[in-house]
Amino acid sequence: MLKTKLFYLFSLTFIAALLVTACGGSEDAQTIIQTSVAETVAAQAPTDAPATGETPAATLIPTQTPFALPTLGSPIPLVSPTSAPITGSNANCASASLQNESLVDGTIFKPGEEFTKTWYITNTSNCVWSTNYKIVFWSGDILGGGYVYNLPQATGPGQTVPIALVLTAPTTDGPYRSEWKLQTPDGINFGVGVYQAAFYTEIVVDSSTTPTYDITKATLVIDREPDYGCAPANMVYTAIVTITTNGPLEFKYQIRQQDGNNAYKKTVKMTEAGEYVDSEHTWKLGRAASQNSNRWMQLVIVEPFYREYPQVSFDFYCP
Secondary structure: HHHHHHHHHHHHHHHHHHHHHHHHHOOOHHHHHHHHHHHHHHHHHOOOOOOHHHHOOOOOOOHHHHHHHOOOOOEEEOOOOOOOOOOOOHHHHEEEEEEEOOOOOOOEOOOOOEEEEEEEEOOOOOOEEOOOOEEEEEEEEOOOOEEEEEEOOEEEOOEEEEEEEEEEOOOOOOOEEEEEEEOOOOEEEEEEEOOOOOOEEEEOOOOOOOOOOOOEEEEEEEEEEEEOOOOOOEEEEEEEEEEEEEEEEEEEEEEEEEOOOOOOOOOEEEEEEEEEEEEEEEOOOOOOOOOOEEEEEEEEEOOOOEEEEEEEEEEEEOO
């Protein structure tokens, strides 16, 4: 269609030129030619969009930023947060569990001594926690830390993030507890587990030259193999012992049994506060053994002090 119109206009322009030549170049004829030329130029211009002569800007494709190293920056100078209900746009993201932690509770420090406490927290929601999530002081003693820190790295669903805080023991002797929680970008505070509990550290400040170190926790758990039913030969009951000290300590312990077999004894030397685990002691029972629920094992600290812990009973039935 455009080609036909152009051909028609060029033909008129050519005829008009001949008339001008024949008539000696009158002003009316020149006006006709100029009008035809203008129409020809107009016909060549596109009708859908003007030509700007500029190259369109390229659309930038965002690239994924890798996770940052798990280090905490400086604390954000904000006031201590207050409790808030789990509601808001990120309420479904406020779900976490505590997997492990460093620095056993009750560890003894000198006044003003600096230490690092690390919690390993798993994201149990379906959200990605960005570094806009925060670690916030919740209760107790702040122990020289800041009230608010940014999460050290982005953490996806099911991933575990190490949260390490550099803290300072107070200058006055005594026990101290410092509690912390997480916070979503829109201000929802949440803890760990089904009860949204705060994760915490407990320390003791002792300025004496020779602090009295102690066993702060001791447990005995009995594991049965097989878990159910009867084995062809023996059923094996293993005593799993866990003992925690708040500093360097050498101690001796014993496992006693209901049948009078108290021969299992061990000496342990802890060079610093920590947790000791032992699962070497076993009690084997064959099918011919009497079946009842009267058997037990017991953990007893023998040295450097004497301390008995509750007896742990177990059943033995093998039909």
